[in-house]
Amino acid sequence: xxxxxxxxxxxxxxxxxxxxxxxxxxxxxxxxxxxxxxxxxxxxxxxxxxxxxxxxxxxxxxxxxxxxxxxxxxxxxxxxxxxxxxxxxxxxxxxxxxxxxxxxxxxxxxxxxxxxxxxxxxxxxxxxxxxxxxxxxxxxxxxxxxxxxxxxxxxxxxxxxxxxxxxxxxxxxxxxxxxxxxxxxxxxxxxxxxxxxxxxxxxxxxxxxxxxxxxxxxxxxxxxxxxxxxxxxxxxxxxxxxxxxxxxxxxxxxxxxxxxxxxxxxxxxxxxxxxxxxxxxxxxxxxxxxxxxxxxxxxxxxxxxxxxxxxxxxxxxxxxxxxxxxxxxxxxxxxxxxxxxxxxxxxxxxxxxxxxxxxxxxxxxxxxxxxxxxxxxxxxxxxxxxxxxxxxxxxxxxxxxxxxxxxxxxxxxxxxxxxxxxxxxxxxxxxxxxxxxxxxxxxxxxxxxxxxxxxxxxxxxxxxxxxxxxxxxxxxxxxxxxxxxxxxxxxx
Amino acid sequence: xxxxxxxxxxxxxxxxxxxxxxxxxxxxxxxxxxxxxxxxxxxxxxxxxxxxxxxxxxxxxxxxxxxxxxxxxxxxxxxxxxxxxxxxxxxxxxx
Numbered sequence: 288x289x290x291x292x293x294x295x296x297x298x299x300x301x302x303x304x305x306x307x308x309x310x311x312x313x314x315x316x317x318x319x320x321x322x323x324x325x326x327x328x329x330x331x332x333x334x335x336x337x338x339x340x341x342x343x344x345x346x347x348x349x350x351x352x353x354x355x356x357x358x359x360x361x362x363x364x365x366x367x368x369x370x371x372x373x374x375x376x377x378x379x380x381x382x383x384x385x386x387x388x389x390x391x392x393x394x395x396x397x398x399x400x401x402x403x404x405x406x407x408x409x410x411x412x413x414x415x416x417x418x419x420x421x422x423x424x425x426x427x428x429x430x431x432x433x434x435x436x437x438x439x440x441x442x443x444x445x446x447x448x449x450x451x452x453x454x455x456x457x458x459x460x461x462x463x464x465x466x467x468x469x470x471x472x473x474x475x476x477x478x479x480x481x482x483x484x485x486x487x488x489x490x491x492x493x494x495x496x497x498x499x500x501x502x503x504x505x506x507x508x509x510x511x512x513x514x515x516x517x518x519x520x521x522x523x524x525x526x527x528x529x530x531x532x533x534x535x536x537x538x539x540x541x542x543x544x545x546x547x548x549x550x551x552x553x554x555x556x557x558x559x560x561x562x563x564x565x566x567x568x569x570x571x572x573x574x575x576x577x578x579x580x581x582x583x584x585x586x587x588x589x590x591x592x593x594x595x596x597x598x599x600x601x602x603x604x605x606x607x608x609x610x611x612x613x614x615x616x617x618x619x620x621x622x623x624x625x626x627x628x629x630x631x632x633x634x635x636x637x638x639x640x641x642x643x644x645x646x647x648x649x650x651x652x653x654x655x656x657x658x659x660x661x662x663x664x665x666x667x668x669x670x671x672x673x674x675x676x677x678x679x680x681x682x683x684x685x686x687x688x689x690x691x692x693x694x695x696x697x698x699x700x701x702x703x704x705x706x707x708x709x710x711x712x713x714x715x716x717x718x719x720x721x722x723x724x725x726x727x728x729x730x731x732x733x734x735x736x737x738x739x740x741x742x743x744x745x746x747x748x749x750x751x752x753x754x755x756x757x758x759x760x761x762x763x764x765x766x767x768x769x770x771x772x773x774x775x776x777x778x779x
Numbered sequence: 780x781x782x783x784x785x786x787x788x789x790x791x792x793x794x795x796x797x798x799x800x801x802x803x804x805x806x807x808x809x810x811x812x813x814x815x816x817x818x819x820x821x822x823x824x825x826x827x828x829x830x831x832x833x834x835x836x837x838x839x840x841x842x843x844x845x846x847x848x849x850x851x852x853x854x855x856x857x858x859x860x861x862x863x864x865x866x867x868x869x870x871x872x873x874x
Contacts (some may be wrong), residue, residue, distance in 0.1 A: 327820055386811065387854040396786045497834060525841050527833075560853050606794065612794070615867050617858035630873050634797035648794055650806070651796040653781075668819050669830030674823065709810060711816045727834030752835070 290315035291453045295359050295510040298456055301470040302348050302358050306562045309348070309358030312456070314400050316360045320404060320454045325779040326427045328439075328448040330365055331373045331406040331649075340402040342472045347400055355537075356517040357400030362407040362449040362458035363660050367501070368490040369406065376420035376492040377388040380640030381618045388693045390490025392459060392501050399517040404455050408445030411642045412609065413466055413494045416716035418444035419702060420644045428474060429775040430739050436703040440470030440716075446504045447474040451775060457505040461491060463498045464597055465695075465720025468732035471504055472694035472745030475773060476732040477766070479511045479759070482752050483727035484529035485513075488523035496527075498597075499723040508733065510765045514535035515755060520735050531753055535618060539756030545579030546763050550687040552735035554590035555719060557696070562740045564693045571691055571735055571746040574768035575761070585687060587678040590722060592671050597721040598714055599655050599668035604651025647710060658732050676726040683751050689761045692719050694732040694745035719747060729755045734771040743773065781811040 290312045293301070301307045337360060368386035369376050375381045382529045390399070397403070411420040417426040417438040423617050426436040426445040429452035439448040443460030447470035450458050460467040462480035468593055471478030474480035479502045486501045493499065505512035522528040552570055556565065576582050614620035614636030621635035641649065655664035682690070696718055723730035729752070732745040746765065750758030791798040798806055816852075818866035831838075856862040861869070 324783050384858050387851075397805070471828075483836075523840075523842070529835055529837060530840075553795060589823065592820055592823055595819045598813065599817055599820070610795075614860060615869055616855075618860070620860035623870060627870060629870050630795070631797075632870050633795040634792075637795055639796035641796065647806075647809055647813070648792075648793050650787075650790050651797065651810060653784075654790050654810065654814075655817075657790070657793060664814075664820075667823075667825060668817075668832045669818055669832075670825035671823050671826040673831040674825070676831065680834060709812055711812060714816075725834075 289580055291319040293456055294404040294506045295356070295456050296507065298359055299355050299513070301520055302408065302478050304308045304763060306589050309341040310338065310343040312358065313337050313360045313404070316404055316455055323452055323779050326429060326452055328407055328426045328445045328449050328452065328454055329362065329397065329405045330375065330377070330408045330423050331444065333372055333403055333405045337402050337404050338370070339502065340397070344400045348571050354395060354399040354495045354517065355513045355571055356674065358401040358402065359456050360404050360453040361396065362445055362446055363403055364461060365406040365409050365461050366461050367459060367490070369393055369403065371727060372406065374406070374492070375422070376413070376452060377409050377423065378638070378641065378645065379422045380612045381474065384618050388490060391524060392491065392518050395520050396517055401517065402693055407449050409459055411645050412443035412492065412530035412605070413440045413461055413463055414644050414648055414712055415606070416469060417441045417702070417752060420642050424704050427702065429779065430474060430742055431701060431775065431778050432491060437699040438473065438702050440473035440556050440699065442466040443504060444470045447471055447476060448477045450474070450506060452779070456577045457503055457510055459501060460504045461499060461501045463494050463601060464621045464724055465717040467502050467504060467728055468720050468747055469716055472743065473699040475509050475743030475771065476506060477731065477733055477762070478502065479515060479731040479755070480723065480729060481515060481519065481755055483526050486519050487525040487528050487685050489522055489524040491580070491600070493608040495601040497531065497604060508759055509537065509540060511731070512540055512759045514585065522558070524743050528706050534756055536756050536759055539760050542763055544575065544761055547580045547688040547761065548686050549575050549580045550585035550682055550690040551582060552585050552587045552590065552692060554587050555692045557718065558698055560693070563742065564696065567736050567744050568573060568691070568693050568746065571765060575691065575766055578764045578768060581636070583687065585682050585690070587682065587722070589671065589674045589678050592743060593654060593675055593725055594714060594718055595724040596668040596671040596675065597663050597717065597725060600672060600685050602648040602652035603656050603665050606649045606650070606656060609645070609649055612637065627702050672725045675722055679726045679728060688751070689758060691750040692749065694719060694747040698738045698740065698742035723747040723749055728752055729758050731758055733762045733765050733769070735769040737763065738771060783833045802850065
């Protein structure tokens, strides 16, 4: 096994025992990255920063008392502002943008001694489920079953491809409607979206502020617990960061879920769901039952309306958030013709700078917020959102500890295969994950099996608000029972 | 609800995104498709339900209204496509 294949927990233990140095692990990752250009996972490589941080981490470890993430090399989603390092959110409109500040999440990671290998690819402004909306071309799934190239999912597809192909020990992701959990499922890794307000959004390029949360994408559940602990903080710079102390998530991993109540929501058995996904869900249910949990059927009656509510609320917030890209303060400005005024500057800059999906969402958002439609669409969607949250509140009040669902309606699809699909067909990828964002809950995707084609499939566990520790413990039990140890064979 | 070409033109302008006249029919069709999908929300009985403002039951934090940051105009201007003499430069706005 080469060092880039290590998990965070194994690397941490080896680093502390002095069996390996961060510089050695970092160099191993850097060479793996250089040999994996075919995956297009990294959009910016930062080897100088990585080696400098690794050296500093080694010194800190030698001095004793280094935090768990000290010396661990990571990929950072291109949505996080990183000081002096290109931060483009996969959009032409942020071409050349180098932030003068560091996001709270990445600062927390650097303070803990983590190492930045580079920025990883994503869908433009995190709007997409395949990384095909990225201005620098799609990332490629390291899983391959025929001559087609498959998507690693999206929007955190570069993160997922990088983790699955061992181009880092772990990566940061962000999740607005499923953007951590769907790519994790498509690539056979673990991804957790924490409770809304657990992780600071400060310095993360905004998509839909009431839904966005950052989280870790890792090789194991234990790694997710370790890394989430380092990413999370109470942050005065984010007014929606909730003042609840960050617990030791790893300490919650007891592997014991006897007597816990697991809800199986009947509304998630959707029409047209592949038989394999249903079978996987049943197997996962049996695994938790065998571990001593009590299985109960539950109802989340407004599930069906989550997707349309999401596709009103998220674009509405996006249209406001993305109004800042006007060609004045940062990024791209269109070349203007003689006589062009400021309105032409805005309109040309935004037409040339934003890709088609981002433009579509901005315009949908503009429409649902416009006079005469605000009540009919936006306010109605926010009412439905309140009902979706109430569904979950009632289930948790009835004593359910965690909810088990499929993570995605299919395994990874081929790049380009959805090119002729309507925008709405692409949105269906989020069907099992958006409810969690709308209700502000923590959700985790765990790899559980391979489908008949040989591609990874994941299951999602949904937890109580602020119950990430307990949720991760359930995920650990599922991970152990599933024993998913498959890795993509190297073709790149 | 279907969106006609005039509405598509208006929305594009409100969003400050230039859309060529020949691309408006496709845009109108895409937007109509998405809005039709959203029509499902009309089936839900939302009588007496307050629109959600915050997913976590919390009051937004407040801080003292004091200056805690600033004084670095050059950093603010550093990423500007056109900055001159300490200002953002834009095409002429007032005749």
